[in-house]
Amino acid sequence: MKLIKNQKKLVLVFMFFVSLIPNSAYAEQTSIQVDNQKKHFSNPYDLFGKGNCAYFAWDMMDLFWPVTFEVPGAYDAKDWVDLVGSKVTQNGKMYKLIKDKTPQVGDIVVFSDKDIGFSRGHVAFVTGINQNCSFDVKNKDFKTDIDIQVMESANYASNYNFPNMYEKCLYRSYRYSVMQGDKIVYPDMCFLRWKVVVGYQVNNGM
Numbered sequence: 451m452k453l454i455k456n457q458k459k460l461v462l463v464f465m466f467f468v469s470l471i472p473n474s475a476y477a478e479q480t481s482i483q484v485d486n487q488k489k490h491f492s493n494p495y496d497l498f499g500k501g502n503c504a505y506f507a508w509d510m511m512d513l514f515w516p517v518t519f520e521v522p523g524a525y526d527a528k529d530w531v532d533l534v535g536s537k538v539t540q541n542g543k544m545y546k547l548i549k550d551k552t553p554q555v556g557d558i559v560v561f562s563d564k565d566i567g568f569s570r571g572h573v574a575f576v577t578g579i580n581q582n583c584s585f586d587v588k589n590k591d592f593k594t595d596i597d598i599q600v601m602e603s604a605n606y607a608s609n610y611n612f613p614n615m616y617e618k619c620l621y622r623s624y625r626y627s628v629m630q631g632d633k634i635v636y637p638d639m640c641f642l643r644w645k646v647v648v649g650y651q652v653n654n655g656m
Contacts, residue, residue, distance in 0.1 A: 493617070494523035500620045501607025503527050503573050507558050509617055510575035510601065514556060515644050517545045528571025530560045531640060537647070544650035549640045553579050553598050553628070562638035574602035576641065577623070596629040 491512050495505035504527045512518045517538045521530065536547045553559065553576055561572040578599035600623070603612060607620035614621050628635050 491518055494521055496523075497619055499606030499608045500615075500618065501603040501612060502605055502619065503603050504530075506601070506603035506616070506619050506621050507573040507575055509619065511558060514575075516540070517644060519545075519547050519644075526570035527573040528560065528562050530558065530571075530573055530642060534642070539650075544647040545644045546647050547642060548645050549642050551640060553596075553641050554643060555579060557641040557643045559598065559600065559626075559639060559641050561636055565636040565638050572602075572604075574600035574624070576600055580625075593631045594629065595627065595631065597625050597627050599623065599625050 493505055493508050493512075495502050495508060497505055504521075504525070507527075507530075508521055517540050519533060519536050519538055521533060525532070531549065533547050534549045538545045549560075550557075555576055555578060557576040559574050559576055561574075563569050563571045566572045576598055580597040580599065582595045582597075584593045584595075601621055602624055603619050603621040604610065607622075612620035612622045614623075626635075628639060
């Protein structure tokens with residue numbers, strides 16, 4: 451099963467590079483076609499209008515992370531923060547789900563309902579980070595702007611511009627401005643990632 455997961459990684463790895471292309475050009479890329487029989491785990495979510503942000507984010511976790519954390523299908527996107535602290539053991543290692551306020555490529559970003567203006571919140575998979583720094587000599591003002599590039603889906607994506615498909619789920623590449631100078635655009639936003647628990651030892655019953 452791990453071999454299957456690695457094969458699927460190769461299918462999508464180029465998307466990390468494609469995601470840096472402006473959206474107008476990215477929209478012209480050919481949709482990814484994957485044999486559904488090769489799925490590693492069963493996605494707990496359903497699609498609505500060929501889309502669902504949580505469905506797609508779960509697929510990206512299952513595809514790119516070394517372990518897949520259990521997510522109840524009843525969880526809205528904003529509820530993913532409640533998974534923080536979850537642990538999974540695999541191949542003699544323990545993995546823990548943690549959150550941070552600073553993005554890294556491969557994270558799952560979680561937006562609250564207040565931040566995104568949607569009652570269920572939103573989740574997306576981070577594929578790139580862009581930081582622009584500037585210094586105003588006259589006012590002695592240092593400014594940092596941070597954008598994140600993501601791959602994401604949404605409910606009823608078929609009604610909007612989500613030009614690509616993975617596992618029957620429509621998705622797109624999109625860019626969010628998360629910091630403008632000293633202003634955090636989405637105050638409740640956080641980033642989920644996995645971490646190996648140091649010092650964990652397998653209990654073999656001896």
